[in-house]
Amino acid sequence: MSLVRETDYGTPLRESGAPVTLVIDGASVTVPQGTSVMAAAMTLGTQIPKLCATDSLEAFGSCRLCLVEIEGRRGAPASCTTPVENGMVVRTQTTRLADLRRGVMELYISDHPLDCLTCSANGDCELQDMAGAVGLRDVRYGQDGAQHRTVAKDESNPYFTFDSSKCIVCSRCVRACEDVQGTFALTIDGRGLGSLVATGGPDFLGSECVSCGACVQACPTATLNEKSVIEMGTPTKSVLTTCAYCGVGCSFRAEMQGDKVVRMVPSKEGKANEGHSCVKGRFAWGYATHKDRITKPMIRAKTTDEWREVSWEEAFAHAASEFRRIQGAYGRDAIGGITSSRCTNEETFLVQKLIRAGFGNNNVDTCARVCHSPTGYGLKTAFGTSAGTQDFESVERSDVIMVIGANPTDAHPVFASRMKKRLRDGARLIVVDPRRIDLVRSAHVEADYHLPLKPGTNVAMINALAHVVVTEGLIDEAFVRERCDLEDFQVWARFIAQERNSPEATQELTGVPAQDVRAAARLYATGGNAAIYYGLGVTEHSQGSTMVMGMANLAMATGNLGRDGVGVNPLRGQNNVQGACDMGSFPHEFSGYRHVSDDATRDMFESLWGVPLSSEPGLRIPNMLDQAVEGRFKGLYVQGEDIAQSDPDTKHVTNGLANMECVIVQDLFLNETAKYAHVFFPGSSFLEKDGTFTNAERRISRVRKAMAPLAGLADWEVTIRFAEALGVRMHYDHPAQIMDEIAYLTPTFAGVSYRKLDELGSVQWPCNAQAPEGTPIMHVDRFVRGKGKFMVTEFVASDERTGPRFPLILTTGRILSQYNVGVQTQRTSNNVWHGEDVLEIHPFDAEQRGVREGDLVSLQSRSGDVSLHAHVSERMQPGVVYTTFHHARTGANVVTTDYSDWATNCPEYKVTAVQVQKTNRWSDWQEQDRASGDLMRRISRGAANAAE
Amino acid sequence: MSAAKLVHMANQIADFFRSQPDEAAVAGIAEHIRSFWAPVMRRDMYAHVDAGGQGLDPLARRGVERMRGDDPAARAAES
Structure with missing residues (x-):
């Protein structure tokens, strides 16, 4: 309801x-x-x-x-x-129908408690509405039905309750769990009046329930009800907005009482989610008003000093003065900034504008550097634009789905539900992943082929798949002839047909039997509409960009582009990764992916902004940190990212930060990076501002302000004020005006405006004169670059090798209930599902090391070591271990290395040579981090009072 | 930036372009580094090449030298 x-x-x-x-x-x-x-x-x-x-x-x-x-x-x-x-x-x-309906309602109500006035769904109950609609005035059967009042209320889930006494056994919750979510966690137990909704476990929390909220959404009574509604009462107004978690970009209504959120309800109008949600977007919004929020600007001279709360004016003046001092002392290029994939398009655009126009250099980067930068490079090379080819709905027309290096049920759960529905309806599935992820086999879904390759061998695998297509005559010759550069194709086909690329020749590298690779390739090439969905298991490798081009090659060779049901589709991690990239966050390009050396584009920006702009690419995040370690980069403005936790080789990152003279962090919380900061600008949550997010299908959706910024300024206003303190004039009264500027400067956004977004709900770029209502499917008649470009994708082994010291490969990733560095979800009840990062290890590897379930183990690499608890799991293959990076106290990235993608410097998170052994202590880094963390986060409360 | 890191990055780039015809590979390496490396990184690489270029893959080195000819960053380093 x-x-x-x-x-x-x-x-x-x-x-x-x-x-x-x-x-x-x-x-x-x-x-x-x-x-x-x-x-x-x-x-x-x-x-x-x-x-x-x-x-x-x-x-x-x-x-x-x-x-x-x-x-x-x-x-x-x-x-x-x-x-x-x-x-x-x-x-x-008719009179007869009215009598029949009243009769039915009488039966329902005879079995239902009549405590409407004190019921949490009072005023928001379909049973109540229907009783009114049919004119029920009397219940001839009395109130002695089997009301199940003695059945204990299930309050195990932190976000909703299940009360059998209110249940009318309509099965909407059971069917929602099956049809909408695809988890099949619920059933009806018993018969007749004894029928009850039941979970497969002892209670909701102990069952397979993933807490997506579909059952709560479907329930017509108070049986399944949000605890926030039970506590606060029904909402009185709502604001339509967009979720700030993953790249699916679900549309939600923030249902409010005054400026308090009562609940977040997924909107059926939202084209990305069509009324569905996951545990994060639906329930994990409490961080927005968590007591840990920092709501006052702060400064300090040294990172060992206490923070001192100051006015916004003092914070801006101090930050600007420091940045200008640094530039005077060390040169114009000694400072830079990082835009956020968690902030809006408008905020991101302003940060890169501030850096290009205000700092006078192109030292701007974004967290997409460490996730999907190879997607941008690879897809632009092959197709001409740095984005996925399809809308989410396209998967409903797929006959074969190939999931490569992605775990959608954990990382993109709402899209995964849509995908699973199509799989239940008959689409075939190929999973290419080192781990046996849930999609390989779960309720009513089973992969036709799981290719459990060794981490680091993606390119060998994609080449082997393509080899089968080329050598077995499975090329879509008409598509290639009409749509692709033939000369490039012929060069590629000759390369890929070489025996060394065959499944038989590569199986020793990949560890996957050749016959499985051949069968999967045949299915992909001949099974009808075939779509590739991929994630960071593709990009976060030393050959991430090569792999993206390899997938593009395969899709072009088989004609699986340019229509519904096909395509090459990156599943973006954070909510606005696509948008942050679109907005010109990379150091080498302006918004719309145009290189800074392009004179015509630069002229346009210079003309509007009134300042000369650099034609040289700036430093990427890892380059900035390298320069900082060497003492040549001294100032960094970080909006909404936590590089001290999320970026690889933590010690290198923190050494770089510690070497800077002014680090400005703009965030909701004092995150790990803020420990190394000298200025803190309090950020605003997605509920506190207007703007837009762009999701993984290029869909631009509105973010609408539901409450005032807790710190008084929205993030876009903070950047403007900081810019003004630096002498850069930025005048916008509302983010709509920023979008107007984006549209003016960016051909793919030329038709985007808040007015259009309000009219259409959302649009997918390109949105311009040629496509005024947006572009759901790209490259329909021609590729953006003209002819599709095949690239030779030679496999090159990573320099990160296992050996006697480090015999296992570590791969890192995400889990359903937590989000990225955890600063948001760990300030919610989602911790009941995942309270710490654990190390998944195969039983064979565990036994060899005497490791048992739950043991504390030391995870060591050439970069460093951390301790965490072991989870023995056959999801892993022997020789490969896995952990998440959600918890700062674990410090998983202490272990990862500085190796990166050849084209983009995207870190190779997915391949780290490690050793695992039992231990009885936390690592030195963990001990030191915990001790220094408290010291580096102290806030002088006396000064706070004075500031007030 | 440290020469070792720059050399590793340049060699990785060369590994990708190595499968292309020789002239295209050299041009591709030059174009890639010119497009994505900040001037300070390019200057540091030129300095490393001038110091002998230890560890630099021969193909990568040819790419770097090709780029150097018309790179303002190189001229700035020399002036």
Whole structure:
């Protein structure tokens, strides 16, 4: 249930199908074949009473409340399960139907407690609404039904309760878990009045439930209810906005009481999520008002000093003075900045503008450096633009889905649900991943082929797959001839056909049997619409960019581009990775991926901004840190990133930060990077500002302000004020004006405006005169670069090698309940699912080292060592261990190395040679970090009072 | 930046372009470094080459030398 009632058609609307015309209550209506009578009636605005039906689920036909009369038919069929037919004449309201519905409602209410006034769903309950709609005035059967009042309320989930006494056994929760989420955690246990919704475990928390909220959303009563609603009451207003977690970019309504969020409800109108959500977006928003939020600007001379709270004016003046001092002493290029993939497009655009126009250099980078920078390089080389080719909906037309180096059920859960639905409907699945991720085999989903390659051998694998396509005559010759550069293709085909690229020749490298690779390649090439979805398991390698080009080669060779159901699709990590890249956050290019050396583009920016701009690429994040270690880079402005935790080789990162003379951190919390900062600008959460995010399908969606910034300024205002202190004039009254400037300067955004976004809900770039309502599928008739470009992708082994000292390979990643460096999710109840980073290790490797489940183990590499608890798991292959980097106290990146992608310097997080052994102590780094962490976060409270 | 790191990066770039015809490979390396390395990194590389270029892959070295000819960063280093 939700406060703001979006139109519920009762059953899903059909998008296609021959038109069918019928008459409902005297009015003629035409709908696609396959539409239910209930949904057809709702298109006329006639809501037929219902309880078990909702349009996110297929009809079930159990409540018997939606009965109608149809001329020529006996009885009163359920309108939800009755499809429309031409010439049908339906009556939804007759005396007989009213009597029948009242009778049904009497039965329901006889089994339901009548405590409406004190019920948490009072005013937000479909059962209550239906009792009113059918005119229920009396219950002849009394109140002695099996109300299950003695069944204990299940309060195990931190975010919602399950109260059997309120349950009408409509099965909406069970069906939502199956059809919408695809987890199958719920069932109906028992028969008749003894029927109860049950989980597979002892309770919700102990079951397979992933806490996505689909059941809560579907529940028509207070049976499944948010604890925040139980505590606070029903919301009184709502604000439509976009989730600030992963790159799926779900649309949510922030339902509020005044300036307090009561709950976040996924919007059915949101094209990225269509009413679905995950545990993070739906429930883990409490960090926004957590007591740890820093809401006052602070400065200090040394990182060992206490922080001193100051006014905004003093903070800006001090920061500007320091940056100008550094430039005077060490040169213009001695400072730089990092934009945030967690901030809005507008905020990101302003930061890179500040750096280019205000700092006078191009030392701007973004956290996409450490995740998807190879995507930008590889896809631009092959297709001409740095973005995925499809919209999310496209997966519904895929016949073969190849998931490479991605774990969507954990990292992109709402898209994973859409993908799993298509898989249940018959699409075939190939998983290329060192680990046996959930998609390999879970409820009603099983991969046709799992290719569990050794980490670091992606390119050998993609070459082997392509080798089969080329040598077995599976090329889509017409597509290649028409759409691709033939000369490049021929060079590539000759290369890929060489025996050394065959599955047989590469199986020793990859560890995957040749026959499985051959079978998977044949399926991809011949199984119909074939789509590739990939993640950081592709990009975070020394050959990340090569692998992206290898996937592009495979897709072009088989003609799997330019239409629904196909494509090459990066699953972006953070919410605005795509947008941050689009906005010109990389040191070598302006917004819209145009190189800084391009005179015409630079002229345009210089003309508008009124300052000369550098034509030279600036430093990337790792380059800045290298320079800092050497004493040549002295000042850094970091908006909304935590490089001291997220970036590889932590000791190198912190050495670089410690060597700087002025580090400015703008964030919600005193994160790990802030320990090395001299100026802290308090940031604003997504609830506190206006702007836009761009998700992994290039969809630009509005972020709308639901409450005032806790620190008084939104992030975009902070950047403007900092710029003004540096003498750079930026005048914007609202982020809409910043978007207007982006649109003016960026051809792919030329048609984007807040007005259009409000009208259409969202748009996918390119959005311009050629595509005024955006572009769901790219490269339909031609590639952006003209002809598709095949690139030779020679496999080159990583320099990171296992050996006697470090015989295992560590690969790192993410988990469902936590997000990136954890500063947000660890300030929510999500910690009940993942309270610490653990090391997953195969039973064979564990036994060899005498490691048992839960043991504290030391994880060592040439970069450093940390201790963490072991989880013995057959998800791993022998020789490979895995951990997450969510918890600062673990410090997983102390272990990762400085090796990186050849083209982009994206770190090679996925291949680190390590050793594991039992230990009884935390590592020296962990001990020191814990001791120094408290010291470096002290805030002088006396000064705080004085500042007030 | 440290010569060792720059050499490693340049050699990685050369590894990618090595499969292309010789002239295209040299041009590709030069173009890549020119497009993505900040001037200070390019200057440090030139200094390393002038000091003997230890560890630099011969193909990478040819790419660096090709780039140097029309690189203002190189001229700035010499002036």
